[in-house]
Amino acid sequence: MxxxxxxxxxxxxxxxxxxxxxxxxxxxxxxxxxxxxxxxxxxxxxxxxxxxxxxxxxxxxxxxxxxxxxxxxxxxxxxxxxxxxxxxxxxxxxxxxxxxxxxxxxxxxxxSFWVNMIGRGYPAPSxxxxxxxxxxxxxxxxxxxxxxxxxxxxxxxxxxxxxxxxxxxxxxxxxxxxxxxxxxxxxxxxxxxxxxxxxxxxxxxxxxxxxxxxxxxxxxxxxxxxxxxxxQSGECPLVVDTTTPSCGSSRFGCWVCTVVERDKAMEAMIDSGEEWLTPLLEYRDMLSGTQDPLKKHEFRDFRRKTGQVTFIKDTDRPIHGPYTLDFCRTLLRKLLETQVEVAKEAPVGEAPILIHEAELHEIRRLWRTERGDWPDTVPRLVREVLGRDLDWVAEDSVAFTADDGELLEAICGEHDVPTELVIKLLDIERASHGLKRRHAVHTRIEDAFRVEWRDLDTLVAERRDALSASADGTVMPIDSELPFED
Known part of the structure; x- marks a missing residue:
């Protein structure tokens, strides 16, 4: 009893x-x-x-x-x-x-979740x-x-x-x-x-x-x-500090949560008749799949968010950083497609908005100003998937285009110069265009040159040489194994 x-x-x-x-x-x-x-x-x-x-x-x-x-x-x-x-x-x-x-x-x-993940490239939470x-x-x-x-x-x-x-x-x-x-x-x-x-x-x-x-x-x-x-789950409480238990292993919470291995709550809801939630579970499982250590290189940059490369201690394996821009584009397209699919199957009046217009605007801004998205991908994806245009902010005349990017890539290839570095420098100049005071531009240029622009194969070969030298008794710096850094 x-x-x-x-x-x-x-x-x-x-x-x-x-x-x-x-x-x-x-x-x-x-x-x-x-x-x-x-x-x-x-x-x-x-x-x-x-x-x-x-x-x-x-x-x-x-x-x-x-x-x-x-x-x-x-x-x-x-x-x-x-x-x-x-x-x-x-x-x-x-x-x-x-x-x-x-x-x-x-x-x-x-x-917001999508601005951090899709906009900035934060990996799925763990x-x-x-x-x-x-x-x-x-x-x-x-x-x-x-x-x-x-x-x-x-x-x-x-x-x-x-x-x-x-x-x-x-x-x-x-x-x-x-x-x-x-x-x-x-x-x-x-x-x-x-x-x-x-x-x-x-x-x-x-x-x-x-x-x-x-x-x-x-x-x-x-x-x-x-x-x-x-x-078959427990609730996700209102979290007011770090001592409040977050969602944990059994939860009502975010449908994108990848902290748990399986979303048993969502699975149970689908099994009990809410089949229209299936596309959400599939998207969530796709995000969870990016945490596989053997597949991280497919989705994430080999550089940290700082632009530097850090190797796991005593190995030639880099600690991966944010999602690449290309994969973020894939995430956004799949998310918009999921929203369309769910809207078709959801009960009347219950179709959720998976990503809000304000988030799309902020993602576009981040991609254009910080990640070198010269093709201006967000409006195109919205148009292709949702079949409509938002009230996009018109950019000034010095904004670069996809054609500019193709031309720049060809020129950089001829002169063996990293295309990403030149894009970064041009974006810095564009951002400061027309400003009376440009005191911060030199700092931003210096920061751009501190980023590791060499390709991964070159860095791995250099790392292996360093490891060999260390094995022969030469002292080498030891990199600590750290998670993705904000």
Whole structure:
């Protein structure tokens, strides 16, 4: 028999409601409730709602912000569920006179997943280089919290975190606990405090609560149960710092996630009838395939993001850097094709936008200004795949074209000069064209000449000679094995 201490114990739930009201009325600090749409955050929000609703209307004066994170690459089924839930929460709050304000936080365009991966060439996230969490989740949530701190002085974060999630989480929650208070200090944000009303709940107690207590904003918690059952997965919490458990091995989260070997949640959704998600899973699996150590050379530059080449210790194998521009072009074309395919198969009104227009504009800017994309590929791909044009920014008269690139390549070939180096130098000149002050141009030119422009075969041969010299007793520098660097 399941032992339900918190739910079954007489008066325990009532005392928890009393605690919530006491904390709410104790000061003027606004609350920010993290809502991911999963079972834990739903339980926490329902407890808060029910407790505060019991107060007299004149006492419900302190704002309660309910924020949800939209990484712009959320699993469409989950994203739709959260959107509908937020709409219901806002409508019910207005109808019931609750001081609840809903808000979605999302990354700035230049920090988005596609701008970083396709625009800058960041490789698919891995356990070793999980560059996505901070950019897509922590920063947007913290920016919202900081704005409320600036407005009110201090805030209280209400999170659906539980000690039972992991021993590490329990230790972190205990470490930041304030003596004599039910609040904890935020691990990184000054003037932000954390309240975890379901810290002592077990998983069984969470589900029991949801099935025994109706949603105050009109959702059916059985739909949540069904979504979990179909995905055979756990939720991806609102991440507010590096101590918050990210999606992990079982998750509702980003459909592009390659931190896990297999997206079991997406697979289960497809098996349960959501076949229209299949193109997303295929694209995600394609990204995961680029992490194969034996195939990295097919997708990634042999130079690091700094332009330098680093070899794995005592070998002639380079540590790969960003995705090449050619492969980024392939990624963008496949993504646009996936968006078209999903739109044809998705239920009416549920076709997701996989990449937004603002992201396409930013990718185009990065390719043109930083990666030597003289053919101006983005508008052409959009036109070919989507069959339409966006309101592209018109460039000045000194912009280079694909024909210019072909001519330059022929000339550089005749004189044995790296074409990429000349393209970089011309782009530096173009970027500074017309400026009255050009003090930074010399620094950028020097940086361009510091990049390793020789081909990989030449560098490998040089490396092998160095290794042979080292084996003969000659001292050589030792390169450390590092992941892709930002």
């Amino acid at each position: 399941i032992k339900l201490n918190i739910i079954a114990e007489p008066g325990r739930l009532a005392r928890l409601h009393d605690d919530i009201r006491e904390i709410y009325l104790s000061d003027a600090r606004p609350w920010v409730v993290g809502y991911s749409g999963g079972k834990d955050s739903t339980t926490a929000l329902q407890l808060i709602w029910t407790a505060i609703a019991a107060l007299e209307p004149e006492k419900r004066t302190k704002p309660i912000y309910v924020i949800s994170s939209d990484t712009l690459v959320e699993t469409p089924v989950v994203s739709r569920y959260i959107d509908v839930s937020l709409e219901r929460i806002a409508a019910a709050a207005a109808e019931q006179g609750m001081p609840i304000i809903t808000h979605k936080v999302m990354p700035e365009v230049d920090r 356990r070793r280089f999980r560059w996505c969490t901070e950019r897509l989740k922590i920063e947007p949530a913290n920016d919202f919290i900081k704005s409320r701190v600036a407005e009110f002085g201090e805030v209280v974060m209400v999170l659906g975190v539980r000690s039972a999630e992991s021993s590490t989480r329990a230790q972190v929650m205990s470490l930041h606990k304030i003596d004599g208070s039910k609040l904890s200090r935020h691990s990184s944000l000054l003037n932000a405090f954390v309240y975890a009303p379901i810290a002592d709940f077990s998983t069984d107690e969470v589900w029991t609560f949801l099935l025994q207590n109706q949603s105050p904003w009109g959702s059916d918690n059985r739909d949540l149960v069904a979504m979990y059952r179909n995905a």
